[in-house]
Amino acid sequence: MSSTSSQSAVYARIRKNPRFTELVSRRQGFATLLSVIVLTIFYGFFMVVAFNPNLIGQRLSEGSYVTVGIAAELFMFIFFWGLTAVYVKRANGEFDEITSEIVRDAAKEVK
Amino acid sequence: MLARLNLALLGLLAPVLAFAGDAISATEKQPLNLHAIGMFVLFVSMTLGITYWAAGRTKSAADFYTAGGGITGFQNGLAIAGDYMSAATLLGLTALVYTKGVDGYIYMIAFFAGWPIILFLMAERLRNLGKFTFADITSYRLNQSKVRTMAAVSSLTVVCFYLVAQMVGAGQLIKLLFGLDYNIALFVVGALMMVYVTFGGMVATTWVQIIKACMLLAGGTLVAVLAMSQFGFSFEKMMGQAVSLHSLGEKLLFPGTLLPDPITALSLGLGLMFGTAGLPHILMRFFTVTNAKEARKSVLYASGFVAYFFNVILLMGFAAIIIVGQNPEFFEGGQIGGKVIGGGNMIAMHLAKAVGGNLLLGFLSAVAFATILAVVSGLALAGAAAISHDIYARVIRKGKATETEELRVSRFASVGLGLVAIVLGIAFEKMNVAFMVALAFGIAASANFPVLILSMYWKGLTTRGAVAGGYAGLVAAVLLVVFSKSVWVTVLGNAQALFPYDQPALFSMPLAFLVTFIVSKLDNSAEAQAERAGFEDQYVRAQTGFGAAEASAH
Incomplete structure (x- = not known):
């Protein structure tokens, strides 16, 4: 899986491009932020289940069978999936456009 | 008691067919189900037709391992869902909601959040760095032989335990649903799996998974809609x-014994989340x-x-409490509240029969069978790739094997894995195989995942660190499961478990990270310098x- 020398030259070019650094830090920052949101809510919910299970069964309104637990979980299913949609939209649009520009420039310069 | 319950749940709910002891002992041979067999024959002829078509298109190694890299995101999404949602998801989770209420929903979110x-x-990163197996990524800048051997060993361990758990569950389930003898059921599953994988490679496997996912989504939705129509589509009603009818009453709405303490909760959460991210057959789908x-x-x-289907299952489980739970037809001796006919895993099937008659029952049974086939095919292909691509082509032949030779080995490996699966499935018929699921997830989270994620994110990773950490995670996960109640007490017959939890991930995963980190840091060899520079x-x-590896032209 070793790269050829011309490939290596392109990699070195890309690496030096300040836009590459910017792309990586923006995309990584975005991905990290979303991951932290998911992990915090998910493990937060699990800790409520472990430490305060009574809260989970509390009804949202009198006479309704929609409890805090059911509502919170339905919210997580929808919200987490919404976050994947947000990430895919931004990564496949904005970030991939910058990526292909950076690669195109580097490949051109090397040739 | 709690530990046993968690074990049973893990067995039921992991996306494999491992049915816990209670379900296994309850399995009785049912009369031949003609609707089910008719629909299953239809599914098999369709998938065999696809395999025939796929065989003509499977010429190169890339075709065999990754369908030439030409699958679209939508197709692959369906196939991943098909790979991930097994018959245990449908049957086990419905049964869990039926018996424990909201606990089942809590489990489902853990399966989804990964x-x-x-x-x-x-x-x-997986797609940009990988080609055929995830070892392509971990060995990218490290020593090919050592890292690939380690990755192949842990992949094959995961695949084998997973396959055995699947096969035993499959035999029990098919005996129950179709009235086929256990051994014959295993031969049917093993033989079909070998045909799909050996002749059709990833193209056939992908389409089997796509068709199965559509069948599963359609079947589940139909049952849920018909069931909800009995309540005027009112969740509240x-x-x-x-x-009011369930023996747990109000407790149905509260978490029960599923996650009794924070350690169990955390270990299970970690194991499911990162185990999924280390399963070789799931990772392979990204290529x-x-x-x-x-x-x-x-x-x-x-x-x-997956999210949609889990919510469908929630509705099915709650609806079954009334529709199945109050119908004497589904209890042994017509005794409501007594033993459910066919055991706890049959709730979804009974619900299908209650709302849609024998035809819907037949359809859902065929879905369950198709589901088993799709999951074992994906596993066998991942195992075959570890043998032929990692061990044979890269380690033994040092990359000098021709594509024809590599393909031949991968086909032999698929047949070999099929035979191993059948033989072990027969050998483990009477055993409680639930621990194998904990083991498969534990190893995936502890041996595969840490090395994989560090190889992508950490410049300092060296061959020595990766190999030491990977093997440490593998050994720790295996030992902790052996010392847990499910093996130490249930299988080996000791009085007291040495390790009080069933899921080892909370302990073995950090250990793998730590060992990898320390050994890599201490490694100042010339190779290590070159490996860091290669980052x-x-x-x-x-x-x-x-x-990155490009799609081959088709």
């Missing part, structure tokens, strides 16, 4: 009746798409289908996809 994390942290864009879309579609190119490729 997917967004895989997307954010791994999907694009259904829940009101469920709570079948055209590029990183499609890899991301795959996760979007897959997680959408630069790998990093750029991971981020941009420049130089």
Whole structure:
């Protein structure tokens, strides 16, 4: 899986491009932020289940069978999936456009 | 008691067919189910037709391992959902909601939450760096032989335990649903799996999984809609009746014994989340798409289908409390509240029969069988790739094997794995195989995942660190499961478990990270320097996809 020398030259070019650094830090920052949101809510919910299970069964309104637990979980299913949609939209649009520009420039310069 | 319950739940709910002891002992041979067999024959002829078509298109190694890399994000999303949602998901989770209420929903979110994390942290890097197996990524800048051997050993361990758990569950389930003898059921499953994988490779496997996912989604939705129509599509009305009729009453709405303490909760959460991210057959699916864009879309579609289906299962489980739980037809001796005919895993099937008659029951049974086939095929292909691509082509032949030779080995490996699965399935018929699921997830989270994620994110990783950490995670996960109640007490007959939890991930995963980190840090050899320097190119490729494996022309 070793790269050829011309490939290596392109990699070195890309690496030096300040836009590459910017792309990586923006995309990584975005991905990290979303991951932290998911992990915090998910493990937060699990800790409520472990430490305060009574809260989970509390009804949202009198006479309704929609409890805090059911509502919170339905919210997580929808919200987490919404976050994947947000990430895919931004990564496949904005970030991939910058990526292909950076690669195109580097490949051109090397040739 | 709690530990046993958790074990049973893990067995039921892991996306494999491992049915816990109670379900296994309850399995009785049922009369031949003609509707089910008719629909299953239809599914098999369709998939064999596809395999025949796929065989004509499977010429190169890339075709065999990754369908030429030409699968679209939507197709792959369906296939991943098909790979991930097994018959145990349908049967086990419905049964869990039926017996424990909201506990089942809590379990489902743990199965779902790993997917967004895989997307954010791994999907694009997997596609940009990998080719056929995830060892392509871990060995990218490290010593090919050592790292690939380690990855192949842990992959094959995961695949074998997973396959055995699947086969034993499959035999029990088919005996129950179709009235086929256990051994014959195993031969049918093993033989079909070998045909799909050996002749049709990833193309056939992908389409089997896609068809199965569609059948599963359609079947589940139909049952849920018909069931909800009995309550005027009112969630409140259904829940009101469920709570008043269920023996747990109001407790149906509260978490029960599923996650008794924070350690169990955390270990289970970690094991499910990162185990998923280390399963070789799931990771392999990321190499079948055209590029990183499609890899991301795959996760979007897959997680959408999984989330949707879990909510369908919640409705099915609650509806079954009233529709199945109050119908004497489904209890042995007509005794409501007594023993459910066919055991706890049959709730979803009984519900199908109650709302849609024998025809719907037949359809759902065929779905369950199709589901087993799709999951074992994906596993066998991942195992075959570890043998032929990693061990044979890269370690034994040092990359000098021709494509024809590599393909021949992979086909022999598929047949070999099929035979191993049948033989072990027969050998373990009477055993409680639930621990094998804990083991498969534990190893995936402890041996595969840490090395994989560090190889993508950490420049300092060296061969010595990766190998030491990978083996440490593998051994720790195996030992902790052996010392846990499920093996130490249930299988080996000792009085007291040495390790009080069933899921080892909380302990073995950090150990793997720690060992990898320390050994890599202490490694100052010339090779280690070169490996660290090699990170630069790998990093750029991971981020941009420049130089990534391209889809072969078709």
